[in-house]
Amino acid sequence: MTGPAPVSTADPLVERFRAMWAQLAGIGRDPGTGGYLRYAWSAAELTCREWFTAEARRRGLAVRPDGNGNLWADWIPSGVDPTSPAVVTGSHFDSVPHGGGYDGPLGIVSALLAVDELRERGFTPARPVTVAAFVEEEGGRFGLACLGSRLLTGGVSAQYALALTDSDGVTVAEAMQAAGADPAAAGPDPDRLARVGVFVELHVEQGRALVDLGAPVGVASMIWPHGRWRLEFTGAGDHAGTTRMVDRRDPMLTCAHTVLAADAQARRLGAHATIGRVAVRPNATNAIPAQVHAWLDARAADDTALTTLVEAVGAEAAARAQADGTSVAVVRESDSPPVAFDPDLTDRIATAVGAQLTGAVPVLPTAAGHDAGVLAGHVPTAMIFVRNPTGVSHAPTEHATDDDCATGVRALAAALADLAGR
Ligand code: HGY
Ligand code: MN
Ligand code: MN
Numbered sequence: 001m002t003g004p005a006p007v008s009t010a011d012p013l014v015e016r017f018r019a020m021w022a023q024l025a026g027i028g029r030d031p032g033t034g035g036y037l038r039y040a041w042s043a044a045e046l047t048c049r050e051w052f053t054a055e056a057r058r059r060g061l062a063v064r065p066d067g068n069g070n071l072w073a074d075w076i077p078s079g080v081d082p083t084s085p086a087v088v089t090g091s092h093f094d095s096v097p098h099g100g101g102y103d104g105p106l107g108i109v110s111a112l113l114a115v116d117e118l119r120e121r122g123f124t125p126a127r128p129v130t131v132a133a134f135v136e137e138e139g140g141r142f143g144l145a146c147l148g149s150r151l152l153t154g155g156v157s158a159q160y161a162l163a164l165t166d167s168d169g170v171t172v173a174e175a176m177q178a179a180g181a182d183p184a185a186a187g188p189d190p191d192r193l194a195r196v197g198v199f200v201e202l203h204v205e206q207g208r209a210l211v212d213l214g215a216p217v218g219v220a221s222m223i224w225p226h227g228r229w230r231l232e233f234t235g236a237g238d239h240a241g242t243t244r245m246v247d248r249r250d251p252m253l254t255c256a257h258t259v260l261a262a263d264a265q266a267r268r269l270g271a272h273a274t275i276g277r278v279a280v281r282p283n284a285t286n287a288i289p290a291q292v293h294a295w296l297d298a299r300a301a302d303d304t305a306l307t308t309l310v311e312a313v314g315a316e317a318a319a320r321a322q323a324d325g326t327s328v329a330v331v332r333e334s335d336s337p338p339v340a341f342d343p344d345l346t347d348r349i350a351t352a353v354g355a356q357l358t359g360a361v362p363v364l365p366t367a368a369g370h371d372a373g374v375l376a377g378h379v380p381t382a383m384i385f386v387r388n389p390t391g392v393s394h395a396p397t398e399h400a401t402d403d404d405c406a407t408g409v410r411a412l413a414a415a416l417a418d419l420a421g422r
Contacts, residue, residue, distance in 0.1 A: 013117070013406040020109050021405070023051060025101065035098025035396035039166070040136035040147070041069070041175035048093035048105070052133050055112055061131065066192050067185030068151040069135035069176060075115055076128045085197025087125070087420040089114070089412060090132030092148075092371060096140045100398020102204035106386060106405065108133055110202045114413040121413075125420035127197065134371045141166045141175075143228075144334050149371040151186055153378050158187035193378060198345065198419055201372040202384045202412045204400050208391030209364045216407040218362040219350045220341055220383035223373045224272075225306045226299035227335030231258060231275075231317060235326040237282065237290030249325035251292045252280070254317060258328075261316035262296060262309075271300035271309045272367055295333070299367045303338060339373040342380040349382050349415045356414035357407065368393070384411055 028036045028044025038044045049071060053063045056073035063073045076082045091107025111131040118125070135148035142164040150156040162173040162183050173183035210218050233251035259275045266273035277295040296313060300306035314330045321328045350361040364385070375381045386400050386408035400408075 011403070011406055013113070013409060014402045016113060016116070017109070017405050017409065018402055020055075020113065021402075024048065024105055024109065027051070028095070029101070030098060033098045033396050036095040036101055037097060038093055038095040038099075039141035040094045041172075041179045041181075042141070045093050046179055049133065052093070052108060056131060059112065059115060061115070065181070066152065066189050067182070067187060068148050068189065069179075069181055069186075070148045070152060071133040072192065073131040074128050075125065075130070077124050080125065080128060082128060083195065084127045086128035086130040086195055087416055088130040088132055088196045088199045089201065089416060090130075090134070091201050091203060092134045092137035094136055094138050094140060096138045096394045098396060099138070099140070099394050100204075100392070100396060102388075102398050102400050103206065103393055104137060104203075106204050106400065106408070107202040110386075110405065110409045110412050113409045114416055117409060117413040118417055121417075123417055123421075125416075126422040127420055128195070129416060129420050130196075132199075137371055139228075139334070142172050145228075145336070145369055146371050146374045147172070149374040152189050152193060153374055154188035155374055155377075158183075162186060196375070196379045199372060199375045199379055199381045200349065200384065200412070200415055200419070201370055201381075202386065202408055203368075203370060203372075204393065204398065205385040205388045205391070206366065206368040206393035207388070210362065210385060210387040211389055211391065213362050215360065215362050216387050216404045217353060217357065217411045218364050218385045218387075219346055219353065220366055220372075220385060221346065221363045222341060222365045223336070223339035223369060224299045224301055224365065224367040225303050225336060225338040226297070226367065226369060227306070227310075228333040229296040229298065229310060230331040230333050231255070231294045231296055232329040232331065233258075233292040233294070233317075233321070233326055234328075235290065235292075235324065236288070238288045240286040240288055243288060248288055250288050251324070251326045252289050254321045254324045254326045254328060255292045255294050257320040258294065258313060258317040261320075262298075262313045265309055265312040265316070266298070269300065269305050269309050269312075271298065271305050273298050273309060273313065301365075336369050336373060339376045341372075341376055341382050345380045345382045348418065349384065352414045352418035353384065353411040356410055361411075382415075384408065384415065
């Protein structure tokens with residue numbers, strides 16, 4: 001005798017999130033690793049943009065790309081002044097190579113669902129609400145993170161940005177053209193920036209703070225200063241078999257020592273250092289390398305610690321190069337100063353979210369960079385984090401539960417209602 005079918009306790013918002021998430025899940029996903037290959041201006045990322053444009057238009061949002069490849073979907077109800085500063089939310093579609101699916105897209109999907117939530121409640125904003133999708137946030141293809149938001153705000157010149165190349169030597173300009181965008185339109189967009197009254201980015205947490213606190217969502221207090229340095233090790237290419245060990249000037253040795261030194265210095269300073277990308281020339285099994293390039297990703301809680309870390313790594317590399325008969329150059333490719341999010345805005349959002357979720361909303365720092373970190377230098381900006389059960393990010397196992405993602409949508413809707421209300 002079977003009892004009555006269990007009443008589904010499924011939260012309709014969880015169901016809506018699941019359905020929307022499933023539409024994106026296969027785009028750019030590598031079946032071998034389960035990670036994503038959504039590089040800026042690539043077919044996969046363009047498919048994500050097409051999906052976004054269709055979803056936004058289905059909601060009656062006016063979708064306008066800017067000259068840099070960022071997308072802006074405006075919800076401007078009749079009677080609302082279209083030129084009044086908007087409440088903007090959103091994130092990015094691009095991923096690191098074989099990255100997770102949540103880093104970026106969760107902020108965009110949550111923004112579209114938050115618009116639905118507000119409409120379902122009969123909410124009409126008193127000012128424009130805009131959902132944005134920024135291009136090349138990860139720097140995974142062209143090497144400069146937050147490229148779209150840096151171009152928008154003048155943080156990088158169009159001339160410099162358009163000449164950046166990917167691993168195949170394709171420039172940003174060529175990638176834009178291939179996608180039908182006009183590189184000549186790239187550059188600062190003061191008019192669009194002036195129409196951003198406030199920016200709130202929802203993002204999967206890249207760490208375990210919320211798990212350890214038992215909280216489904218949190219709000220960001222600050223972003224650690226961080227940067228990328230290219231370490232160029234140069235030696236003497238030669239035969240792997242016939243060259244005596246005493247005669248070698250092998251830049252791989254200097255590089256290997258520097259990798260270990262970066263790790264040790266970071267641990268000593270309570271900072272973070274990673275060398276996860278290396279390019280070897282000629283990259284042959286039976287040839288001593290002529291040159292090795294290695295990229296240092298360095299981050300610390302403050303500028304002093306970051307500078308100390310990078311200088312210490314450079315000094316260790318130079319000392320080892322001396323011993324190896326090689327040379328080393330340290331070239332800064334990008335740096336992001338510390339970001340302290342607007343405290344009043346952060347408090348306001350934590351309060352609005354807390355009222356919605358009837359619980360404490362932790363306020364926590366992050367060592368991850370975001371477009372919100374770039375915009376924070378120009379407009380009041382805040383971030384909402386969604387719990388990540390393992391804290392893993394930039395890897396295929398990055399995850400957030402559907403329930404927490406639905407809670408994130410409700411939190412974002414509460415923040416948008418508070419910011420865009422009358
Ligand atoms: O690298 C970062 O911190 C960010 O995920 N782009
Ligand atoms: Mn990322
Ligand atoms: Mn991100």
